[in-house]
Amino acid sequence: MKKILLQLILIFAAFGNGYCQIPPYHAAIYDSSKTTGYYFLVPSRFTNSTLGFHSQLILDRYGDVVYYRSLGTVTNSPDFKVQPNGLITYYKGQKFYVLDSTFTIIDSVSCQNGVTTDSHDLQILPNGHFLLLGYETVVMDLSAYAWFKPTGAHGSNVANVKCNVIQELDSAKNVVFEWHCSDHFAFADVDSVWLSNPFTVDWTHSNAVSQDYDGNFLLSSRHFNEITKINRSDSSIMWRLGGVQNQFTFLNDTTPFYGQHDIRRIANGHVTLFDNGFRVTTSPYHWARAMEYQLDEVNKTASVAWSYTYDTTMYSKATGNVQRLPNGNTLVDYGYIGSKNVTFVVVDSLGNKDFELAFDDSMASYRTFNFQQLPCMFHRPEINCIDSAGTFYLDAGDGYDSYSWNTGDTTRMIPVTAADTFFVFVPYGGDSGFISSQKLIVTDVADPCSHIGVPFLESGKEITVFPNPAGDQFTIQSRQTAISTAEIFNALGKKVLTVKLPASNSQLKTDVDTRTLSPGIYFLRITAGEKVFTLKIVKS
Numbered sequence: 001m002k003k004i005l006l007q008l009i010l011i012f013a014a015f016g017n018g019y020c021q022i023p024p025y026h027a028a029i030y031d032s033s034k035t036t037g038y039y040f041l042v043p044s045r046f047t048n049s050t051l052g053f054h055s056q057l058i059l060d061r062y063g064d065v066v067y068y069r070s071l072g073t074v075t076n077s078p079d080f081k082v083q084p085n086g087l088i089t090y091y092k093g094q095k096f097y098v099l100d101s102t103f104t105i106i107d108s109v110s111c112q113n114g115v116t117t118d119s120h121d122l123q124i125l126p127n128g129h130f131l132l133l134g135y136e137t138v139v140m141d142l143s144a145y146a147w148f149k150p151t152g153a154h155g156s157n158v159a160n161v162k163c164n165v166i167q168e169l170d171s172a173k174n175v176v177f178e179w180h181c182s183d184h185f186a187f188a189d190v191d192s193v194w195l196s197n198p199f200t201v202d203w204t205h206s207n208a209v210s211q212d213y214d215g216n217f218l219l220s221s222r223h224f225n226e227i228t229k230i231n232r233s234d235s236s237i238m239w240r241l242g243g244v245q246n247q248f249t250f251l252n253d254t255t256p257f258y259g260q261h262d263i264r265r266i267a268n269g270h271v272t273l274f275d276n277g278f279r280v281t282t283s284p285y286h287w288a289r290a291m292e293y294q295l296d297e298v299n300k301t302a303s304v305a306w307s308y309t310y311d312t313t314m315y316s317k318a319t320g321n322v323q324r325l326p327n328g329n330t331l332v333d334y335g336y337i338g339s340k341n342v343t344f345v346v347v348d349s350l351g352n353k354d355f356e357l358a359f360d361d362s363m364a365s366y367r368t369f370n371f372q373q374l375p376c377m378f379h380r381p382e383i384n385c386i387d388s389a390g391t392f393y394l395d396a397g398d399g400y401d402s403y404s405w406n407t408g409d410t411t412r413m414i415p416v417t418a419a420d421t422f423f424v425f426v427p428y429g430g431d432s433g434f435i436s437s438q439k440l441i442v443t444d445v446a447d448p449c450s451h452i453g454v455p456f457l458e459s460g461k462e463i464t465v466f467p468n469p470a471g472d473q474f475t476i477q478s479r480q481t482a483i484s485t486a487e488i489f490n491a492l493g494k495k496v497l498t499v500k501l502p503a504s505n506s507q508l509k510t511d512v513d514t515r516t517l518s519p520g521i522y523f524l525r526i527t528a529g530e531k532v533f534t535l536k537i538v539k540s
Contacts, residue, residue: 022055022057022065022068023043023054023055023359023360023361023363024359024360024361025043025063025343025357025358025359025360025363026357026358026360027059027062027063027355027356027357028353028355028356028357029062029063029354029355030352030353030354030355030356031348031352031354032062033518034327034329034346034348034354034355035061035062035346035354035355036061036325036327036370036372037061037325037370037371037372037373038058038059038060038061038066038370038371038374039057039058039059039060039063039344039357039368039369039370040056040057040058040080040081040082040368040369040370040371041056041057041059041080041333041343041344041365041367041368041369042054042055042056042057042071042078042080042090042365042366043055043057043343043359043363043364043365044363044364044365044366045361045362045363045364054070054071054363055068055069055070055071056068056069056071056078056080056090058374059357061355061520063355063357064423064436064439065436066378066380066435066436067103067378067428067433067434067435067436068425068433068434068435068436069103069429069431069432069433069434070432071092072432076091076092076093076119078090078091078092078119078366079091079096079119079120079121079122079366079367080369081367081369081371082369082371082374082375083123083124084124084126085124085128086101086375086376087099087100087106087124087375088100088101088103088375089109089122089124091117091119091122094110094116094117095108095109095110095117096108096109096110096117096122096132099429100375101374101375101376101378102379102428102429103428103429103430103431103433104429104430105431109122109130109132109169109173111132111134111165111167112167112169112173112174112175113167113175113178114136115134115135115136115165115167115178116134116135116136117132117133117134118132118133118134118135118164118206120133120206120207120208121133121207121208121209121210123209123210123211125168125211128170128171129168129169129170129171129176130168130169130173131166131167131168131209131210131211131217132166132167132169132209133164133165133166133167133206133207133209134164134165134166134167135162135163135164135165136162136163136165136180136182137160137161137162137163138160138161138163138182139158139159139160139161140155140159140161140187140201141155141157141158141159142154142155142156142157142159142161142187142198142201143155143156143157145187145188145192145195147192147195148195148196148197148198149193149195149196149280150196153198154198155195155198155199155201156198156199159198159199159200159201160199160200160201161182161187161201161203162200162201162202162203162204162205163180163181163182163203163204164181164204164205164206164219164221165178165179165180165181166178166179166209166217166219166230167179177232179217179230179235181203181204181206181221184235184237185204185224187203188244189224189226189243189244189245190203190204190223190224191223191224191225191243191244191258191279193279193280194222194223194279194280202223203223204221204222204223204224205221205222205223206219206220206221206222207220207221207222207261207262208220208261208262208263208264210263210264210265212229212265213265213269215232216229216230216231216232216238217229217230217232218230218263218264218265218271219263220260220261220262220263220273221243222259222260222261222276223259224242224243224244224245225242225243225256225257225258225259225260225279226240226241226242226243226245226246227240227241227242227260227263227271227273228240228241229241229297238297239297239300241293241295241302242256242257242260247300248295248300248301248302249300249301249302250301250302250303250304251301251302251303252303252304253302253303253304255286255289257273257275257276257277257289257291258275258276258277258278258279258285258286259275259276259277259278259279259316259318260273260274260275260276261273261274261276261319261320261321261335261367262274262320262321262322262367264322264323264324266292266324267324269294270292270293270294270295270305271292271293271295272290272291272292272293272322272323272324272330273291273293273322274288274289274290274291274316274320274321274322274332274333274335275288275289275290275291276288276315276316276317276318276320276335277289277315277316278315278316278317278318278338285315286315287309287311287312287313287314287315288309288310288314288315288316288320288334288335288337289307289308289309290307290308290309290322290330290332291304291306291307291322292304292305292306292307292322292324293305306330306349308330308332308347308351310332310334310340310342310345311339311340313339313340314334314337314338314339314340314342315337315338315339316334316335316336316337316338317335317336317337317338318335318336319333319335319336319364319365319366319367320332320333320334320335320367321333321367321368321369323368323369323370325346325370325372326372328348328349329346329347329348329349329354330346330347330348330349331344331345331346331368331369331370332344332345332346332347333365333367333368334364335364335365335366336364337362337364341358341359341362342356342357342358343357343358343359343363343364343365343368344356344357344365344368345357346370378428378435379428379435380435380436380437380438381396381397381400381424381426381435381436381437382396382397382437382536383395383396383397383422383423383424383437383438383440384397385416385448385449386413386449387449391415392415392416392445392447392448392449393413393414393415393416394413394414394416394422394440394448395412395413396412396413396424396426396437397412398412400412400426400427401426401427402426402427403424403425403426404424404425404426404434405422405423405424405425406421406422406423406424407420407422416442416445416448417445418445419442419443419444419445420441420442421439421440421441421442422439422440422441422442423436423437423438423439423440424436424437425437438521438536449534463476463477463478463526463528463533463535464476464477465477465524465535465537468537468538469537469538469539469540470514470537470538470539470540471514471539471540472513472514472515473511473512473513473514473515474511474512474514474537475509475510475511475512476499476509476510476512476524476526477509478509478526478528482528483501483510483526483527483528484501484527484528485498485499485501485525485526485527486498486499486501486510486512486524486525486526486527487499487524487525488512488514488517488522488523488524488525488537489522489523489524489525490520490521490522490523496517496522497514497516497517499512514539517539518539519539519540520538520539521536521537521538521539522536522537522538522539523535523536523537524536524537
């Protein structure tokens with residue numbers, strides 16, 4: 001497929017009394033008609049075998065930063081996402097935090113009964129309960145297992161074994177379901193390639209838990225190469241897919257999944273997972289794959305319904321996820337890859353790329369999620385254009401503690417002295433969070449206020465557009481002068497609609513049909529008499 005747009009985004013933003021750097025990245029758009037929603041991710045890197053996380057990012061469908069929040073230096077995986085109930089969650093410091101749409105912390109969730117909270121996953125269920133992973137340390141006699149690398153040493157007879165636990169908490173944080181891996185798995189179920197320390201063992205390394213369509217639970221255990229279905233009523237294991245205890249016959253695939261992440265049931269009844277393809281340095285391992293399986297849970301057969309491979313030389317050492325989007329596209333986050341440089345891609349059902357993002361220094365993201373709608377319309381700063389005695393200024397509005405323009409300016413208003421792309425960050429939600437304005441492109445320095453992308457400050461006094469945000473229709477009302485032309489441009493400055501005006505040139509009111517426009521930001525340019533007005537329109 002022909003690439004129709006390539007954006008190179010390098011952002012170094014000054015925030016208030018210090019400087020925070022958004023990691024340089026590039027976003028390639030191959031088909032802009034299929035890129036939708038907002039991307040949630042947390043860029044991170046390994047340094048001296050330590051995992052460090054940089055920031056929380058929300059990007060729009062074009063790859064532009066909407067929201068940024070510095071995390072400082074943390075060494076766990078902050079699973080940053082919007083839950084089905086519209087609340088936002090992330091992990092930091094042995095608990096999950098719950099945020100409202102203003103990014104204000106309103107709650108926190110952690111495991112109970114002495115179980116340590118695991119950073120890998122939290123799901124808020126439809127009934128308001130919390131489903132999360134934890135872990136405990138169990139002392140085991142592993143002296144019978146001569147499996148420890150690199151010499152085949154026997155395990156300790158008093159080994160400290162990290163074992164995962166599933167907990168479901170009700171809305172009051174009471175435990176209503178608890179399941180211990182140590183009660184249901186045998187130690188020999190582990191893939192021995194992950195064993196290196198005979199005294200301290202990361203055994204199951206479970207990394208995802210979700211509620212299945214029938215109310216039971218699906219568990220992904222990386223060091224078992226296994227997906228396990230667990231009965232919510234009696235805690236029994238219903239089936240095991242993959243690994244040494246696999247119960248399924250794979251009908252059309254001879255390549256096992258290794259070190260997998262992110263088991264999810266999708267709308268068509270199939271399951272998806274990210275096959276990292278990695279088993280430390282022990283062969284066999286293979287390329288990373290996004291997998292969709294059709295499971296016959298009665299006859300225990302598994303068929304590959306769909307898969308996607310970015311590159312047959314690229315495996316993933318850790319993390320990653322697969323998300324099926326409402327339009328049928330699939331997002332694939334590749335985690336910590338062993339070669340190449342890609343963070344995530346969005347592909348269609350035929351495997352054609354629609355969107356791709358990569359950090360310039362090969363940073364990864366634990367998971368990346370796409371959400372078609374944000375929990376609510378974020379209160380982004382509005383940039384207005386002001387003509388003051390022939391000098392043009394961009395004004396980000398009052399009421400903010402600090403301003404950080406991409407030009408390096410830190411004042412509310414900046415003069416327009418050159419053709420450029422402008423945007424500004426302001427504090428949002430507290431705790432080192434910042435939200436951006438829309439990008440505004442100025443090409444005519446002599447008259448920037450009439451350019452597409454910059455709303456004309458005085459226009460509201462003569463032209464009214466309602467409702468805004470608009471649905472399938474909005475109305476243009478001119479208070480004084482008949483409208484001669486009206487055109488709608490998208491956020492990139494491309495004209496997408498010419499408004500059909502009434503025959504009478506004395507008409508001051510026009511209804512505009514917007515059913516052909518996709519939801520998003522547009523700019524309406526109106527000629528009325530000798531004046532030209534530009535107004536931002538939101539199509540909901």
